[in-house]
Amino acid sequence: MTEQTPKESGKNVNRRQALKYMGGGALGLAALMYGLDRKQRLAFLDKDAENSTPPQVNKRKANGLDRPLLGFGCMRLPVVDKDYSRIDTELAEKMIDYAYRRGVNYFDTAYPYHRGQSETFLGNTLKKYPRDSFYLADKMPGWIIKSLDDAKKIFAEQLKKCQVDYFDNYFLHGLSGGSELGTMSTDFSKVYEEMGVLDYLQQEKARGRIRQLGFSFHGDIPFFKQILETHTWDMVMIDLNYLDWSNTGSDDKLKNFPRGNIANKGRYAGDFYKLLEEKGIPCYVMEPVRGGQLAILNPAAVKVLKTADPNRSTASWALRYVATLPNVVTVLSGMSTLEHVVDNINTMTDFKPLITADYQVVDKALEAYLSHETIFCTGCMYCMPCPYGIEIPTVFKVFNECSGDLGLPDPEKPAINYQAQQRALLTRYNNTVEKYAQADHCIGCKKCEKLCPQRLLIAKHMRQIDDLVSKVKRQKGEF
C-alpha cells in the first residue's frame, strides 16, 4: 500500500500534465494556422534588409549583356486565400527585394499571370529601383490577338502596367504547334506574319522599347526548326528540366521508363536545347523544377538525393542540372514562398556545376521517382477555369502526392499497406478538393487539353482517377 500511493499520485500528475500539453499543443497548432508563419517570414525579411552586402548570385553573359543565373518568375507569387488573382503584395514585394539585394535582378512576367495582376504588381514593386539596375521580361499573348491594333494596345498597356519605358527581354508567348493547342498558341503565321505583329515588334525593338526579342516555346521540333530558320532571334525560352530532358538516361535500366513528356512521346526538351546550342542562340529556361514537382518528387527519390548530399535541397538538383548547361543564360523559377527564394539563391550563389557522379545520382533518383505512377502536371493553371468547375491541377496534385507518398491503392492487387493507402487517398482527396470540383464531374469536353502546355490527356486521367476513387470508396464503405 505504501508503495502504491506515490506511484498513483505520479500517474495522476502525468495525466494532468499530458492533458495540459495536449491543450497547449492544439492551441499552438491553431495559432500556426492563422498567420504566425507569414509574420515570421516578414520579420525575417525585414531583418535581412539591414544586411547591406550579401553575397551575389552568379552571372552569365548573353549577346554581350550581363544576366543573373537565376531569374525571378512572377507566375506563382504568394497569394491571399488561395485566390490566384489576389497577390499577397506585402510578402511578395519583400521577397523580391530580398532577391534583388542578392543580384537576382531579372524579373519575368506575362499578360495572363495572376489574371493580369502580376504585371501591375511588378510595376509597383520595381519603380523604386533605377531602371538600369534590373532586367524586365514580358510576353505577347498571341492567342487573344485578333488584329494588329490589339497587339499595339496590349503592348502599350503592358508598358504602362509595368511603369517602364522599355522591356529588356520581350517574348512571343507560348508558341506551339498551332492546330493542336488551338487558342493557347496562335497560328504563328497568321498572327505574327500575316497580321504583321512580328514586324511591329521589330519596329518597337528599333525604337528601343524592346531591347531583345525572342519567343517562349511549348511546341514540337519541326515547328521549332521552322521558326528558328525563318526569323532571327536574340534569345529563346524553353521548358527544360531533367525529367523532360530525354527518353533515356545514361543508365540502360531507365529505358523501360517513359521519360520526356509522357503525353507527347518523342518531345524531349534536350533536343530543343541542342538545336539552340548549334545555332548559338542564348537559352532561357522555364519550368526547371517542373512547377515544384522536382522539388517534391517522392520519398524514395528524395532519399536518393539526400543520401548523396544531405545538405542540398531536392530542388537544388533540378536547378543545377539546367544551370550546368553552358548555353543556358538565366534559369527562371516561379518562387511562391520565402523558402523557395532562399534555397534557389543559395544554389545559384557560388554555383557548383554537376559532375559525372552527380549525373548518376540524378538518374538514380529519377528511376526511383518514375517507378510510381505520376501525372506530369506542372500546376501552371493554363487549363483553368474549367467550364464544368473541376480543379484540374489540384486533383492531379492529390493523385501524384498519394502515389509518391504511400503509393496508390490497387484494388486488384492490394499491397501490404492497402488500408493506409485507401485512407490516405480518400481523405486527402475529400479534404483537398471540394465535392463539386472532383474528377467525377469531368464530362470529357477536352477544352483543357487544348490549353495544356504539357499536352496532358486530362480527360483520360480524370476518368482514371474517378474510377480508382469510386472503386476504393465502395470497398471501404464510404461512398
Place this chain on the structure above:
Amino acid sequence: MLRKLRIASAMLVFGSLTLFFLGAIDSLGILVQIQFIPSLLAANMLSILFLSILTLLIGRIYCSVLCPLGIMQDIIIWFARKKSKDKKRFTYSLAWTKLRYAILAIMALSFVTGFVLLLAIFDPYSIYGRSVTHLLSPLWMSVNNLLARVSDKYEWYFITKQTIYLQSIEALLLSMLSLFVIGFIALKYGRLYCNTICPVGTMLGMLSRFSLCKITVDTNKCNHCSRCAAKCKSSCIDSKTQEIDYSRCINCFDCIGICQQKALSFTIPSLRKQGEKNTEVSIGAVSRRRFLTTSALAMAGAVIATASPSTESVDVDEHLSVLPPGSKSHTHLSTHCTSCHLCVSKCPNQVLKPMSLEYGIATVMQPAMDFKKGYCDYGCNLCGIVCPNHAIKQLSLEQKQNIKIGYAIFDQSRCVVKTDDVNCGNCAIHCPTMAITMVDYKDKKIPSIDLSRCIGCGSCEYHCPACPGAIRVVGFAEHK
C-alpha cells in the same frame, strides 16, 4: 449502489447512442432498435415483449436507462443542481391523470390513423435523434473539420472533412423548440414531460404499477422528513402518506441513498416481513379495465398500421419525391417514420434529406432523396439497416439493387451536348445499371434511357453538368 449502477449504465447508453448517431461508432445499433415507439411502429414484437417484461419485473427502468431523452433530462437536472447554490428541490404533486390519458389517446389515434406526425413530435427517441442530427452534429463536424485542417497542414491525412449545411429548417426549429420546452420543464418540474406528455411514459406507467420489484417505504422507519420527495424528479413520493405513485416512478434510485432512516428499499413488496405495512399503488390509479382497453387499442392500431399500409390509395402524380429503397411506398414511409433522422445522419453520400412542406404536412421532416449533394450509391443499404421504425425496411444489397424507387426523365433541350455542343455522356458513365446508352445525335452522342433498367438512384442527376439538370429522377409512389 443501485443508483450508481443506474447512472453508469445510463451514461454508457447515452454516450454510445450519441456517438452512434454522430457516426463515430458503427456498432451498438441495437440500442436504437429497442426504443419503444419505433418498435411499436415496426411491429417489432420481440422488442416490445422485452420492454414489457422488463417493466413488469423492475419498473420503468427504460425511462432512466434506455431512453436517451430521459437521460438527457437527468443530465440537465444534474447540471442545474451542481450550478445552483441552493439545491434544487422537488415537491410531491398529484399526477395529471386525465391529461396523461388524453394525450395518450391522441397519440394512439395518430398511430392508428397513420398520421404519425403527432407521434413524431412527442416521441422521446425521435426528439433526441433530431436534436443530435440538427444541433449537436454541426458542432461535432466543425470540431472535426478544425482537427482535419490542422492535421492536413502537417500532411497527416486521416480525418475526413465533413460538409456542414442546413438540412431542414423545420427539423432545426422543432428540435430547438422541443429542447427548450423539455429543458425548461426538466429544470422546473423534473420528469414532468415523461410523466404527463410522453406517450411511452404513460404506457410503461400503466405496466409499472404492477411490476414485481418496487421501491417501498418501511413505514416503521420513515419519519416523514420528506427528503426523498425533494429529491424525486418524478414528484411521485408522498412522504405524508408514505405512498409512492408507481405509475410515475422511473426507478432512478435517487431517493434510496438520501433517506437517513434507511426506510426506502428496492425489493419485491410481497417478500417483506409480515406485520410491516407496505404501501402499494393507490394514487392516481385507473381501473384495470381502462388499462386493458387502452393497450388493446394500441395493439389493434399496431396491427392495422402494419398490416394494411398499401390499402389506402395514393395519387401517383402528386408524389414526385424519391424515397429511400426499402420504404416500399409513400404511404408506408409516411405512416411509419417518426423522423428521428438516423438515416439522414448515417447516409454516407448525404443524399437523404428531410422533406420540407412541399409534399404536405403528413410527410414533413421525413427523409427523401436530394440529388444535389449526392446520389444513392449502388453498393449501400445502410438506411434500411439502421431504421428502427422499419419505415425503411432492411434490404439485402441484391434486393436493394433491384428495387426501382423512381425513374429518370431526360430533357434534351437542357443537355450540354445540345446547348454547349460538346461531348458529354457523364450520366451514362456513372449509371450503375447501364440504363443509359449514348445514341447518335448529329455528329455527337446524346443519352437515351432504358426505363426497364433504371432504378432511380439519381447518379445521373447528380453527375449531370447542365444547370438546371437535363436529366432528373422522379419517384414512384410504390416502389417496384
